[in-house]
Amino acid sequence: MREGMVRIPSGCAISGIISTKGIRFNGEAITRSIACMHERANGLGGGFVGYGIYPAYRDLYALHLMYETAQARTDTEEYLGRHFTVHQAEPIPTRKTAGVGEAPMLWRYFVWPKEESEDGADRDGDDYVTAFVMTVNGRIPGAFVFSSGRNMGVFKGVGFPADIARFFRLEEYEGYMWVSHGRFPTNTPGWWGGAHPLGILDWSVVHNGEVSSYGINKRYLEMFGYCLELQTDTEVIAYLFDLLHRRHGVPLDLVCRALTAPFWKDIDRYEERERAVYTALRRVYGSAMLNGPFSIIVAFNGTMLGLNDRIKLRPMVCGRKDHFILMGSEESALREAVGDLDAVWNIRAGERFIARLEEGVTV
Amino acid sequence: MRGYLPPEYLVHIDHGKCRRCGNCVRNCAFGALQFEHGAWQQIMRIFQHGQDDLQQVFDKIKENVPDRVVADHHKCVQCHYCVTHCPEGAISVQPNPLAYRGNYHWQPHHLKNIWLQAETGGKLLTGAGNDKTYFSYFDHMVLDACQVTNPSIDPLREPMELRTYLGSRPDALEFESGPDGPVLKTKLAPAVRLETPLVFAGMSYGAVSLNAHKALAMAAKACGILMNTGEGGLHTDLYPYADWIMVQVASGRFGIDPDYLRRGVAVEIKIGQGAKPGIGGHLPGEKVDEEVSRTRMIPVGSDALSPAPHHDIYSIEDLSQLIYALKEATEYTKPVAVKIAAVHNVAAIASGIARAGADIITIDGFRGGTGATPLIIRDHVGIPIEMALAAVDDRLRQEGIRNRVSLVASGGIRHSGDVAKAIALGADAVAIGTAALIAMGCRLCQKCYTGNCNWGIATQKPELTARLDPERAAERLVNLIRGWSLELKEILGALGLNAVESLRGSRLRLRGIGLSESDLRVLGIKNAGVGA
Numbered sequence: 015m016r017e018g019m020v021r022i023p024s025g026c027a028i029s030g031i032i033s034t035k036g037i038r039f040n041g042e043a044i045t046r047s048i049a050c051m052h053e054r055a056n057g058l059g060g061g062f063v064g065y066g067i068y069p070a071y072r073d074l075y076a077l078h079l080m081y082e083t084a085q086a087r088t089d090t091e092e093y094l095g096r097h098f099t100v101h102q103a104e105p106i107p108t109r110k111t112a113g114v115g116e117a118p119m120l121w122r123y124f125v126w127p128k129e130e131s132e133d134g135a136d137r138d139g140d141d142y143v144t145a146f147v148m149t150v151n152g153r154i155p156g157a158f159v160f161s162s163g164r165n166m167g168v169f170k171g172v173g174f175p176a177d178i179a180r181f182f183r184l185e186e187y188e189g190y191m192w193v194s195h196g197r198f199p200t201n202t203p204g205w206w207g208g209a210h211p212l213g214i215l216d217w218s219v220v221h222n223g224e225v226s227s228y229g230i231n232k233r234y235l236e237m238f239g240y241c242l243e244l245q246t247d248t249e250v251i252a253y254l255f256d257l258l259h260r261r262h263g264v265p266l267d268l269v270c271r272a273l274t275a276p277f278w279k280d281i282d283r284y285e286e287r288e289r290a291v292y293t294a295l296r297r298v299y300g301s302a303m304l305n306g307p308f309s310i311i312v313a314f315n316g317t318m319l320g321l322n323d324r325i326k327l328r329p330m331v332c333g334r335k336d337h338f339i340l341m342g343s344e345e346s347a348l349r350e351a352v353g354d355l356d357a358v359w360n361i362r363a364g365e366r367f368i369a370r371l372e373e374g375v376t377v
Numbered sequence: 378m379r380g381y382l383p384p385e386y387l388v389h390i391d392h393g394k395c396r397r398c399g400n401c402v403r404n405c406a407f408g409a410l411q412f413e414h415g416a417w418q419q420i421m422r423i424f425q426h427g428q429d430d431l432q433q434v435f436d437k438i439k440e441n442v443p444d445r446v447v448a449d450h451h452k453c454v455q456c457h458y459c460v461t462h463c464p465e466g467a468i469s470v471q472p473n474p475l476a477y478r479g480n481y482h483w484q485p486h487h488l489k490n491i492w493l494q495a496e497t498g499g500k501l502l503t504g505a506g507n508d509k510t511y512f513s514y515f516d517h518m519v520l521d522a523c524q525v526t527n528p529s530i531d532p533l534r535e536p537m538e539l540r541t542y543l544g545s546r547p548d549a550l551e552f553e554s555g556p557d558g559p560v561l562k563t564k565l566a567p568a569v570r571l572e573t574p575l576v577f578a579g580m581s582y583g584a585v586s587l588n589a590h591k592a593l594a595m596a597a598k599a600c601g602i603l604m605n606t607g608e609g610g611l612h613t614d615l616y617p618y619a620d621w622i623m624v625q626v627a628s629g630r631f632g633i634d635p636d637y638l639r640r641g642v643a644v645e646i647k648i649g650q651g652a653k654p655g656i657g658g659h660l661p662g663e664k665v666d667e668e669v670s671r672t673r674m675i676p677v678g679s680d681a682l683s684p685a686p687h688h689d690i691y692s693i694e695d696l697s698q699l700i701y702a703l704k705e706a707t708e709y710t711k712p713v714a715v716k717i718a719a720v721h722n723v724a725a726i727a728s729g730i731a732r733a734g735a736d737i738i739t740i741d742g743f744r745g746g747t748g749a750t751p752l753i754i755r756d757h758v759g760i761p762i763e764m765a766l767a768a769v770d771d772r773l774r775q776e777g778i779r780n781r782v783s784l785v786a787s788g789g790i791r792h793s794g795d796v797a798k799a800i801a802l803g804a805d806a807v808a809i810g811t812a813a814l815i816a817m818g819c820r821l822c823q824k825c826y827t828g829n830c831n832w833g834i835a836t837q838k839p840e841l842t843a844r845l846d847p848e849r850a851a852e853r854l855v856n857l858i859r860g861w862s863l864e865l866k867e868i869l870g871a872l873g874l875n876a877v878e879s880l881r882g883s884r885l886r887l888r889g890i891g892l893s894e895s896d897l898r899v900l901g902i903k904n905a906g907v908g909a
C-alpha cells in the first residue's frame with residue numbers, strides 16, 4: 015500500500031542549519047547531523063532539502079520528479095512542455111549506494127511557465143507550478159513531483175538518511191540552509207514519495223511526531239479547497255502554513271501562535287491588545303490548531319522556523335555557532351554538524367524560534 | 378367507570394414497615410394513595426353485600442384495626458416521589474406483570490393506546506422525549522485513544538481546555554502592526570463564552586416551575602455556561618443571572634419586549650423542537666397563574682397557544698428578516714441563534730439558516746424532550762441527532778460556510794460520552810434538557826403535560842413547586858456539569874488532546890460498531906477495526 019491510501023504514524027529525527035550570512039556550505043554537515051540520530055530512524059525514509067543550491071538557475075523553478083514507468087515520464091514531459099519553457103532537463107545525479115534499494119527514475123527540470131496558459135487565466139508563476147504539481151501527482155500514474163521551488167531542491171527516498179545523502183551526492187551541492195529528516199514509520203510503505211521533507215514551491219516541512227488533531231485539521235483544510243493526497247501530518251502542516259500565511263496573510267509569528275495556541279489561562283492574563291489577538295486566533299483558527307506531540311521545522315526562502323507542541327511532548331533544541339543557527343531533535347545532532355556551540359537552548363512548549371537571513375543578505 | 382385499561386404499575390405497601398405517617402398520601406399529586414380505615418372498609422363491604430349483621434363491624438372497631446395506605450394502581454405514574462420520600466422504605470412500585478398474548482406486531486402499548494382513545498376520543502398527549510426502541514447511533518459509536526505512537530495526556534497534570542465560544546466567525550483574521558506588537562484589525566461578531574461545551578436547553582417558565590428556572594439560571598452562572606428561557610419570557614427573579622441566559626423568541630411571542638431581548642446574552646429564534654417538529658405549543662390556562670401571566674404578558678387563566686409556524690416566517694427570507702430585526706433590536710451586540718428540529722432535509726435547511734444570518738444553529742434530534750406533545754408526533758416524526766448533526770456539519774463544510782455558524786446539538790444526550798461523540802461529529806456545544814431535569818429529580822414519568830409533577834419541576838401548583846428548592850437543585854446541576862466536564866477532560870486526555878477544539882469535527886476519532894455502510898457514510902466515520 016502506498017502513502018495516501020493509509021495513514022502511517024511515524025517517529026522521526028529532524029535537523030536544520032541556516033547560515034544567517036547566506037554563506038553556502040555543502041551537504042556534509044547536515045548529513046553528519048541527521049546520521050547522528052540513527053536510532054530515531056529505521057531505514058524506511060530519509061530526506062534533505064537544500065536552499066541556494068542552484069545559483070545558475072536562481073530564477074527558474076527547479077522541478078524534481080520521480081517516475082515509476084517510462085510512460086509516466088513521457089506523459090509528464092509532454093504535459094510539462096505544453097505549459098512551461100524547459101531550460102534544462104536531466105537525470106538527477108546519483109551513485110549506487112549500499113543500503114538504498116531500487117530507486118525510481120529521478121529527473122529534474124529547470125522551467126518557466128509559458129506566457130499564455132491554455133485557459134488564458136491570468137496567474138502568476140507560483141499558481142502555474144502549484145497547478146502542475148497537483149495535476150501530475152493526482153492524475154499521472156507513476157509520476158510524482160517532490161520538489162518545485164526556486165533555487166532549492168528536495169532529495170529523499172527509502173533508506174537511512176546518511177545513505178540517501180550519499181546516493182544523491184549531496185556533498186556536491188552547496189546551500190545556505192539545509193533541513194533533513196530521518197523516518198521511523200510504523201508500516202513499510204516502501205514508496206519514495208512518502209519520505210520527507212515535503213515540499214511545495216519553496217516551502218518545505220519536516221516533522222517529528224503525530225498530529226492528534228489530524229482529523230479536524232484535514233476537514234478544515236478541505237473546506238478551503240485543499241486536497242490531502244498523502245494523508246500525512248506533514249502535508250497538513252504545510253497546507254496550514256500556506257492557508258494562514260500565504261492566503262490569509264496572517265503574520266508568520268501569529269501563524270505559529272495559532273497552530274500551537276497559548277492556553278486560555280495565559281490568555282486571560284494578557285493585557286488587552288494581546289488578549290484580543292489571541293482570543294480571536296483561537297476562536298477563528300481553532301480547527302487549525304495542531305494538537306498532540308510534535309516538533310516541526312518549516313523552511314522557505316531565507317527563513318527557518320522551529321515549532322514545538324503545546325506541552326512539549328517531542329524534543330526540540332536550538333543552537334548557535336558563529337553565523338549558523340541550528341535546530342534539531344537532539345543537541346548531539348547540532349554538535350555533530352558544527353562542533354562546539356556558542357549557545358544552546360530548548361524551544362519551550364508551544365513556542366517557536368524563527369531564524370532569518372540577516373538584513374540585506376541576498377542569496 | 379374504570380374502562381378497559383389495566384394499571385401500568387402496581388404499588389406495593391409493606392404494611393409491616395409502614396408507620397402510617399401519611400407522607401405518601403399527602404405527597405402523591407396523582408392521588409394514587411389513600412388511607413383507609415380498617416373498620417370503615419368492613420362497613421362498606423357489609424353495605425355492598427347487603428349483610429345486616431353488624432357484629433363484624435363492632436369487632437373490628439373493638440380490635441382497633443388500624444388505618445392503612447392503599448393504592449389505586451391505575452393512578453400511579455411511577456414518578457418515585459413516594460418511594461424516595463417514605464421514611465420507612467415501605468413502598469415499591471413494579472410494572473404490572475399482566476400477561477398479554479405475545480404478538481410482535483401488536484405490542485401492549487398499542488392496545489392500551491387504542492383502549493384509551495376508544496374511551497376519550499382525543500389525541501394522546503405525553504411529555505418528555507421519544508421512548509421508543511429506535512436504534513441509537515450514539516450507542517454504536519466508540520471513541521479512540523492514544524497508544525505508543527502518540528502519548529495520552531493526564532488531565533490531572535496538564536492543562537485541559539474546554540472553553541468554547543458560540544457565535545459566527547470570519548474565515549480569516551487581519552492584523553496590523555502596533556507599537557507593542559500586532560493589533561487585531563478584524564472586528565469579530567458577538568459571541569458567548571462557555572467554560573465547558575454544554576448549555577441548558579430551552580425550557581419555558583410555564584412548562585417548568587419558577588424554581589426550576591431559577592435553579593437552571595443559578596447553575597448556568599456558577600458553571601459559566603448558558604440557560605435558555607424557552608418561550609415563556611424571563612421572570613424578574615432571573616434578572617441577576619441575565620449574563621448567563623439565552624432568551625428565546627418563539628411563535629407565540631410570549632413575554633417579548635425590547636428589554637427582554639436586550640437583557641440576555643444571546644437571542645434564540647425557536648422554529649422547532651425535536652419532540653414535536655412542526656407542532657406548536659399549548660400551555661393550558663390552569664397553569665397561567667399571576668406570575669406566569671406577568672412573565673408571559675398574557676391574562677391570568679388564558680391558554681397560551683404557540684402557533685405551529687411563526688406566522689411571520691413562511692420562508693427563509695422571512696427568517697432572515699426576523700434574524701436582522703432581532704439584531705437591530707439588540708444593536709448587533711448579541712449572537713442570534715435559530716433552533717430547528719432534526720428533520721429529513723435538515724442539512725439544506727441549516728445551510729439556508731446560516732446564509733440567512735444566524736450566528737448559532739441549534740439542532741434538536743427526535744429524542745429531545747418536551748412538556749407536552751401529541752404522542753404520535755413525538756414517537757414518529759424527526760430523525761436522530763447523530764445523523765442530523767453529521768449531515769449539517771458536512772453540508773456547511775462542503776459549502777465553505779461552517780465558520781459562519783456555531784452548531785449546538787441536542788436531543789437525548791445522556792452522558793459525557795454522548796457529548797464527546799456529538800462534538801467529534803461536529804457540534805460546537807451540546808444542549809441538555811432532560812438530563813438537567815433528571816439531575817433535579819425528574820423520573821421520566823412522562824406526565825409533565827398533566828401539571829402534576831410530584832418533583833415540583835413541570836408544574837405550577839404551589840404545593841408542588843415548593844418541593845423543589847432552587848438552591849439545592851442548582852447545586853445538583855452544578856455537580857452534573859462539573860462531573861461531565863471532568864469526564865470530557867479524561868476523554869480528551871486519552872485522545873492525546875488538550876483542547877476541545879481539536880476534537881470538534883474530528884470524525885477520524887470515532888468508529889462505528891454494527892452500523893451499515895450507509896450509516897457509516899452519513900455519519901462520516903469508519904468501521905471499528907479500520908485503521909487511520
Ligand code: SF4
Pocket residue numbers: 390394395396397398399400401402446462463464465466467468
Ligand atoms: S410514606 Fe411510607 S411510612 Fe408513611 S404512610 Fe406512606 S408508606 Fe407508610
Ligand code: SF4
Pocket residue numbers: 456504505814818819820821822823824825826829830831832833834835
Ligand atoms: S418533569 Fe416531572 S412530570 Fe415530567 S417526566 Fe419528570 S418527573 Fe415526570
